[in-house]
Amino acid sequence: MSPRRSYDQYCSAARALDVVGDRWTLLIVRELLAGPRRYTDLHADLPGVSTDVLASRLKDMERDGLATRRRLPPPGAASVYELTPRGRELLAVLQALGKWGQSELGGRRPTDAVRAHWFALPLLRALEGEGLVEVRLEEGEFHLRIGVAEASVYGDGPAPEEPDARLVLDVDTCTAIARGELSVRDAVRAGRIEVTGDGPPAKALRET
Template sequence: MPPRRSYDQYCSAARALDAVGDRWTLLIVRELLAGPRRYTDLHADLPGVSTDVLASRLKDMERDGLTTRRRLPPPGAAYVYELTPHGRALLPVLLALGAWGQGELAERGPTDAVRAHWFALPLLRLLEGEGLVEVRLEEGDFHLHVGAVDGPVYGHGPAPRDPDARLVMDAGTCLAVVRGELDLTDAVRAGRAEVGGDGAIAKSLREDRASAVPAVREG
């Protein structure tokens, strides 16, 4: 494998960019924050990346200790890629990058691809506490492991068990929330997002809604 390109600068930011500054690398990390993925799954959820570039980036990331590759036991018998602890430590970087870039989400262009789970990290940044949250959008379902320290922080499809909270909203509402134009609790309060579940996160969102309703005076 050819040596890694380097800025050759004794600076922590430059060293970090040596490892993750190439095009597609951080987006691969975004996908692998959902847990182990097959090459074909990664390629499907990274529209625009060529097979050669994806294979090259995965090799570079494995060499740099960001990912590992392993073979699933039968009947799967397929290879999957997953983040190492060093790779998972990039979560705060992606959350901060998403917060910085939320203002760049102007109107969706005619060639812009979208996947439901791409809203996972922005919503994860906005939710507080710990628990399993299922999110239902028109484009599909995904779930969040809010407060997770190890392992996947989100997943594709419905929650694997009864979630602590379930959020249902349309794509326009979700986009307004992640753009910072609409607070999630305000979306719930206005009826633009529905909340289900009995966990602390669900109760908190419902209490915020209830607190905004004026008390009815008797007499």
């Protein structure tokens, strides 16, 4: 475990960057907001990170109280990483950073990787109300828990139980929402999002 580097400045922003300012740390947080993840899953969903750097960042996050590691019981018998309550508080930081970075998103470059669940945080900012929402893209499915304090705010794959709303849309629509160019309600009105389900989120979106 490498010693923590410090800006040595008596400032809360500098102190925060001492903990989360290293490259990859906040993106690891983004992945762990989905709940417990195995090392191999984290590596697969963080294209470009080396195994050494990922291992080092995870150790640093354990040391700094942002993440913990535990062993799953049989038949899983694998180690997973998950955020601590303090680590989950970084959701607000990532949401603010994502909103600030909307204008930087631009068009997708040929070298840009993409994962369906990376659109989870922009949709969390854009959706209103409370409930479980399942999202389907051609690239994959994920689900969100909006307006509810949960250990995980999104997850890969279909919702683990009957969702309050199902949204079907394409990446172009998701990208426009992520850039702040299109609201979810306007996308529904324009027929760019198909909404099904009987929960309050679905009913609110169909009434737009």
